[in-house]
Amino acid sequence: MTPVPSPGSPAVKAAKGPRLVELDALRFVAAFAVMSFHFMAASRSLWDEYPTTLFAPVSRLSSLGILGVELFFLISGFVILMSVWGHTVGEFAVSRVSRLFPAYWFAVVVIFIMYRFSGVTAFDPKLSTGEYLLNLSMLQGAFGVGHAGAVFWSLWVELRFYVLIGVFALFGITLRRCLAFLGAWLALALAAELTQNDVLVFVFQPRQAPYFIAGMAFFLIHRFGPRAGWLLPWAFVAGGYAMSLYAATERVGERVRLIGLKHYPAPPENVVVAISVIFLLMAxxxxxxxxxxxxxxLMTLGALTYPLYLLHQTVSAVLIPTYRDIVDPWLLVAITMAVSIAIAYLAYRMVDRPGQRWLRVRLGALVARTGGRRGAGGGPASPVPQPLAAQSHEASVP
Structure with missing residues (x-):
């Protein structure tokens, strides 16, 4: 095997270079898939009938849109490892908080106002004011409180992934340690799935870990090429792929078992093809x-995917029940998608982007005052948190 670079060598410094615009394209593909799933396959309450019947010509595709979240997780594994490499834990925490919360807070407030002060009932989480306030922390899942938005469950998954990466970064991230980390996590995720031990499942997330692990392995292949010892990263991709096939067929299968293949035409073989395509795209x-x-x-499309992901169901809850009896379903879906994208763009420009900048400056100053931790790449912490090398490629779910 090719010798592993030492922690201080150029090979293990944070990845730099031109923006990976292809990731922006994949982000938007994932967001559009999820939006199509919610509008055209998942939400009977929106249409007062099964949407796969209304949109039968595309039902086999729209029903697989649920797996857009899995693509988000793969991308997240890639970009989070790219973001943390060579940076302190404090810098990583600042980047995560500033990236996640401005658009999220906006979405929670919008949802609260809509359900408290309008007649909209679709997707109403029926939360108390205190529960909405808890949702602002993004930690509601830890307290058994419902999510204000149906898609927020994936953010709780992402948060636990970030904590795991943050703990790993405390030890200093090097190529050799990263390979060991991926192997250990894959083994522990498999143990969690086999034993269904509550603690192991909570920490190691066996149904989502395969995507994060494979995404991180894909980053190692992208960053180091043959220097990573190609066989090991590809072995982790293969292991993640195998576990992902099981996790995805189980997740989609639960929905099929609930409403039947007739109303949700997503047989296992279709899921296998979809997951294979997702992995091939990341490869x-x-x-x-x-x-x-x-x-x-494509850079703009990639940037607006987070607010689009957070807000598209809220838009559909207003538009589709209101106009479903007077507007052709196909036209109504097109309008709802267009409005969702437009609102997401405005939220990105007016809330998300300035909010990120505001939080990053203040949290960065706080981290600088309290002192940094050991660098995630094994070196000393920077005296003042610098923008992450991959700042533009923040996590995808968001």
């Missing part, structure tokens, strides 16, 4: 095969 990113995707508007 293409890691190997540089999608570098030709350099269309600048």
């Amino acid at each position: 293409a990113v890691s190997l540089g095969w999608l570098r030709w995707l350099r269309w600048r508007p």
Whole structure:
């Protein structure tokens, strides 16, 4: 095997270089898939009938849109490892908080106002004021409180992933340690799935870990190439892929068992194909095969996917029940998607982007005053948190 670079060598410094626009494209694909799933396959309450009947010609595709979240998790594994490499735990924490919360707080407030002061009933979480306040912390899942938005469950998954990475970063992230970490996490996730031990399941998230692990392995392939000892990262990709097939077929299968294949046409073989395509797309990113995707508007699409993910169901709760009896379903879906994207863009420009900047400056100053921790790449902490090398490629679920 090729010798592992030492922690201080150039090979293990934070990844730099041109923005991976292909990740922006994949982010928007994932968000559009989830939006299509919610509008055209999942939400009977919106249409007062099964949407897969209304949109039968695309029902086999829209029903697989649920797996857009899995693509988000894969991308998240890739970009989180890229973001933390070579930076302190404090810097990593600042980047996560500033990235996650401005758009999230906005979404919680919008949802609270809508359900408290309007006649909208679709997707009403029926939370008390105190429970909405707890939702602002994003920790409601830890207290058994419902999520204000149906998609917020995935943020709780992401938060636990970040904590795990933050703990790992305390020891200093090097290539050798990263490979050991991926192997240990994969083994512990498998143990959690087999034993269904509550603590192991909570910490190691066996149904989501395979995507994060594979995404991190894809980053190692992208960052180091043959220097990573190709076999090990690809072995983790293969292990993640195998566990992902099981996790995805189980997740989709639960919905099929609930309402039947007739109303949710997503047989296991379709799920296998979808997961395979998702992994192939990430492999293409890691190997540089999608570098030709350099269309600048894709950067904007990638940036607005987080508010789009958070708000699209709220938009549909207002528009679809109101106009479903007077507007053609296909046209109504197109309008709802267009409005969702427009609102997401406005939220990104007016709330998310300035909110990130505001939080990053203040939290960065706080971290600088309290002193940094050991660098995530094994070196000393920076005296003042610097922008992460991959700041533009923040996590995808968001």
